[in-house]
Amino acid sequence: MKTFFTKFYKNLFLNRRLFAGLAISSLLFLIGFFFPWFSIIPVVFFYALIILLILDLWVLYSLKQGIIATRQIADKLSNGDENEIGIVIKSLYTFKVDVGIIDEIPFQFQKRDVWFQTTLKHLQQQIIPYMLRPTKRGEYEFGNLLVYVSSPLGLLSRRYVFNESKVLPVYPAFLQMRKYELMAISNRLNEIGIKKIRRFGNSAEFEQIKNYVPGDDYRTINWKATARKGEFMVNSYIEEKSQHVYCVIDKSRVMKMPFEGLSLLDYAINSSLVLSSVALFKEDKAGLITISDKKGAVIPADNRPTHLNKIMEVLYREKTRYLETNTELLYNTIRHTLKQRSLVVYFTNIESLSALKRQLPFLKQISKFHLLLVVFFENTSLKTLSETPAKDVASIYTKTIAEKFVYEKKQIVKELNNHGIQSILTSPQNLTVNTINTYFQIKAAQKI
Incomplete structure (x- = not known):
């Protein structure tokens, strides 16, 4: 009995309409104090309010379970993408009810305003959709669904608690991967800026x-x-197939830089997954190497049906380290892992010419045996700052420094080209499109 009343008390809430009624009742009693002939009116109003309160309480608790609610969600979330969540709710009350819903989403989103309101008739069912965009890989824990129900009287609210607790993993952007796959199948890649170049191969097999x-x-x-x-x-x-395409991801501190909620490492991981998917669709073999001061994951190139899932599982666990990349270790890993000439797409972030000079001897050695494509990032904040008109001496100084760093990035591209190393200098949001475009160009030119 004690448990019943405790549960009853915890799930009963007073609405603003009740407080407004009590405020009006107090005002009427105050007026009746000064005008005795008016004293009967506040008494009638107060008892009427009490009767309505009891009636509201009775109709809300007339059913043991007046509301059914559940959360529709996939088994995993896609990092950096908008993931659709749905709340399915149905009313069993015989009258129209006002419903408020709180979804206890994972703390990583730092949102406290996931509140939805709707109105339901008898046996009416609704699906309330909303979107969540995770920006970190890992486990995300969803809590309960809290549903607050009010009758047409609107004096009280009854809370229903639905245990929808669930822990979901957030994987690299598999939604992007599926989107690119579908567009590649339907030849609609040009809609998102990808130039799918049709070019017959130069292999010995005549067509x-x-x-x-x-x-x-x-x-x-x-x-x-x-x-x-x-x-x-x-x-x-016939175009040559089963060529090896390796994505090499730098996990050092230079990839920790954030952009629109995601780190550069996450952008590189998402792009690597999409590129691997497109390469497998083109019947090439995809491989993966992660590197920092220590050797990370190494997945030899393959094109089996389950290979992409293997790459995804490895990328899910990768994290940024806080030391510089050991480029010599990268060279040795590539020499021992890659048994034939391959396309090596190296995702990194080179901020200065001095940083490039430390890596260049080993990058040149890699390019002797493989087709090396270095992909690094524009500093979009500095680029915006360099394009902003200067208004005073301080802003002129700041603008000059920003222009210097932007120019140095272009010099890095030129220096790599001088040594026969292809490169892509791109903003994070255009990383995937620019990488796949370059992959298609390399395939069309038969450079691998």
Whole structure:
């Protein structure tokens, strides 16, 4: 009995309408004190309020379970993406009720305003959707669903507590990966800025003779067929497949820098997952290496159906370290792991020419045996600052320093190109698109 009344008391809440009624009742009693002929009115009003309060209490507790609610959510969340969450709620009351819902979302989101209001009729069911964007990988714990129900009288609210506690892992951006996969299948990659270049391969396996179109390699012109047809004809060959594509991710302190809630490491991880997915779709073999001051994960290139899940599981656990990258260790790891010429996409963040010079001897050695693509990040804050008009002496000084750092990034690209190393200097939000574009260009040029 004690437990029942304790539960009853904890789940009963007084609404503003009741406090407004009590305030009006107090005001009427105050007026009746000065005007005796008016004293009967506050008494009638007060007892009427008490009767309505009892009636409201009775209708709210007339059913043992007047509301059914549950949370619709996937088994895992995608890092850096908008994940849709749904609250399914149904009323069993025979009258229309006003409903307020609190969803106890994980503390990592630091949101205290996840409150939804709606109105439900008898046996009516609604789905209330909302979006969550996690910015860190790891485990996220969802709590209970708290549903507050008010009758049309609106004096009291009854709280229902639904145990929807659940711990969900947040994986690298698999939603982005699926989106790119679907667009690649339906040939709609150009809608998001990816230039999917169609180019026949130059392998030894001949496929067909076709009409020449601008962009075809003139070296493949079939002069005999051209003479017979009277127009240019070219030989086409089946594109080489099963080439090795390795994503190498720098986990050192330079990748700790945040941008729009995500660290540069998370952007690199998300892009690596998408690139691996696209490479497997193109029937290449995808591999992964993570590096910092110590050797991290090493996944040899493969194209088995379960290989992408293996890469995702490894990326889920990767964290930033706080020392500089051991580029010599990276070179040795690549030499011992990669058994054939491969495309090595190295995600890092080179902030200065002096930092590049420390790594350049080993990057040059890697580029002798493999096609090395260095992907590093623009400092978007400095770029914005360098483009902002200066208004005083202090802002001129700040703008000059920002321009110096922006220019130094461009010098890094030039220095890499001078040594035959391809590079991408990109903003974090354009990382995936620019990386996949370059991958398609490399495939079309048969550089691997």
